[in-house]
Amino acid sequence: MKNRLLIMLSMLGVFSFAQEEMRFSLEEAIQHTLTNNYDIVKADLEIKKAERRVWETTATGLPHIDGAVDYQNNIQMQKIFLMDTVFQAGQKQNFSPSIQINQLIFSGSYIVGLQSAKAYKEISGLAKEKTKAQLTEAVINAYAAVAIADENLAILEKNVASSEKNLNDIKEIYKAGFTEEQNVDQINYTLKQLMTSKNYAQRQRQSALNSLKFIMGVDQDARLVLTNNLDDLMMDHLALLRDDLKAEIDKHIDYQIANHQVKTSELQVKYQKTMALPSLSTYLSHSENWSTNEAALFKDFGNHFASTIWGIKLNVPIFSSFERRAKTQQAQIDLEMAEVDRKKTEQKLIQDVRNAEVAYDNAIESYYTSKDLVDLSSKILEKEQIKFNEGISSSMDLTNAEEQLYRAQNQYIQAAFDVMQSKTALYQALGQY
Numbered sequence: 001m002k003n004r005l006l007i008m009l010s011m012l013g014v015f016s017f018a019q020e021e022m023r024f025s026l027e028e029a030i031q032h033t034l035t036n037n038y039d040i041v042k043a044d045l046e047i048k049k050a051e052r053r054v055w056e057t058t059a060t061g062l063p064h065i066d067g068a069v070d071y072q073n074n075i076q077m078q079k080i081f082l083m084d085t086v087f088q089a090g091q092k093q094n095f096s097p098s099i100q101i102n103q104l105i106f107s108g109s110y111i112v113g114l115q116s117a118k119a120y121k122e123i124s125g126l127a128k129e130k131t132k133a134q135l136t137e138a139v140i141n142a143y144a145a146v147a148i149a150d151e152n153l154a155i156l157e158k159n160v161a162s163s164e165k166n167l168n169d170i171k172e173i174y175k176a177g178f179t180e181e182q183n184v185d186q187i188n189y190t191l192k193q194l195m196t197s198k199n200y201a202q203r204q205r206q207s208a209l210n211s212l213k214f215i216m217g218v219d220q221d222a223r224l225v226l227t228n229n230l231d232d233l234m235m236d237h238l239a240l241l242r243d244d245l246k247a248e249i250d251k252h253i254d255y256q257i258a259n260h261q262v263k264t265s266e267l268q269v270k271y272q273k274t275m276a277l278p279s280l281s282t283y284l285s286h287s288e289n290w291s292t293n294e295a296a297l298f299k300d301f302g303n304h305f306a307s308t309i310w311g312i313k314l315n316v317p318i319f320s321s322f323e324r325r326a327k328t329q330q331a332q333i334d335l336e337m338a339e340v341d342r343k344k345t346e347q348k349l350i351q352d353v354r355n356a357e358v359a360y361d362n363a364i365e366s367y368y369t370s371k372d373l374v375d376l377s378s379k380i381l382e383k384e385q386i387k388f389n390e391g392i393s394s395s396m397d398l399t400n401a402e403e404q405l406y407r408a409q410n411q412y413i414q415a416a417f418d419v420m421q422s423k424t425a426l427y428q429a430l431g432q433y
Helices: 002-020 026-036 038-059 108-175 181-216 230-238 253-274 323-389 395-430
Strands: 021-024 064-073 078-082 085-089 093-106 223-226 279-292 304-315
Touching (some): 026 038, 026 108, 026 230, 108 181, 108 230, 108 279, 181 395, 230 395, 323 395
Parallel strands (some): 021 223
Antiparallel strands (some): 064 093
C-alpha cells in the first residue's frame, strides 16, 4: 500500500512538472506577448477608459435630472417684533422635495467636445498599436538573445571538452618525460579560462531568459522552453526579399500618431472659436412643500403647496478683453507646431529606413565573414594540434591557435545577434510590425 502511494505521488509530481513547462516557438512567443504583456493589458484598459470618456462627454448634452429633499424642524421658533406685538415667524416643521430637469439645446463647444472625445479614443487605439510594434521587436530580440546564449554555451562546452582532453593528453606526455611542466600549466590555464567563460555564459543565459519571460508576461517561476534554435532563427533572418519591402510612411504607426496630433490640434482651434458662440439650454423644475406646527407633518394637507417652473436660458459671450482671441491664436500656433512635427516624423522615418538597410547589409556581410573565420580557425587549430602532439610546436603555439578560434567564435555569435537585431530594426522602421 505504501509503495503504491509513493508511485502515485511520483506520478503526480511528474504530471505537475510537465504542466509547468511552457514551450514556445518565436511566432508563438510573439502572439503570447501581444496578449499577455503588462503594457498590452494597460493599453486595453486605456481604450476602455477612452470609451467611458466618450460617453461622459456625450452625457453632458443629454437630459440631467436632479432631485433634492429639504426638511427643517424649528426647535426654537424665530420671533418678530412689530410695534408692541410679537409674531412667530414660519412653521414648526417644513418639508420640501423637489426635482429639476436640465437639457442642453445648443452649444458649439459641446459638438467639438464630442469630436475631441472620439479623437482621444482613436489615439488610445494608436497607442496600443505602437505598443504592439515595440513589443514585437522586443520579444524577437529577447528570444534571439536566449537562442544566442544557448549556441554560445554549446560552443563553450565543446571547447571545454576539447581543452580537458588536451590537458589529459599533455599530462600523460609529461609523465613520460617528453614535455615540460610549463606546457601542462599553459593548457590548464586555458581550461580554467574556458570554465569561467562557461559559468558566466550560463548566468547570462538565465538573465536573458528572465528578460524574455517578463516581456512575454510569463511568471518568473514558469519553466520556459524555446523550440526554435539559432539555426532556425538565422534561416528566417537571412531570407529577406527586398522587393517585398516598401516604405509606406503614411501607414507607419509613428506617422499616424503625428498625423492624429495634427487633427487634435485642429479640433482645439475649432473649440476655441466655438467659445465665442452662444449656448442655449432649458430646464423644468417642480417642488412640493409641507409646513405645519403640528407634530404630524402630513396630517394637515391644507398646508401643502406645489410649484412648477419651466425656463429657457441663453448665454451670449459679448466681450472678454480679447482673451478668447488670444486662446484661439495659441491653438493655431499649436496646430502649426503639430504640422512641423508631422513633417519631422516623416523625414525621420525615411532616414531610419535607409540607415536600417545599411545596418542590415553590414550585419549580413559581417556574419558570413565571421562564419568563414570560424572554419579557417578550426582548420588552423586542427593542424596545430597535430604538430603539438608530434612535438613540433609548443603549447604557446597551440594556445594562440585556440584563442584565435575562440575570438572567431565570439565574433560569429555577435554577428548572428547583429543580423537578427538589424532585421527587426529594419522591419520596425518599415512599419512591418
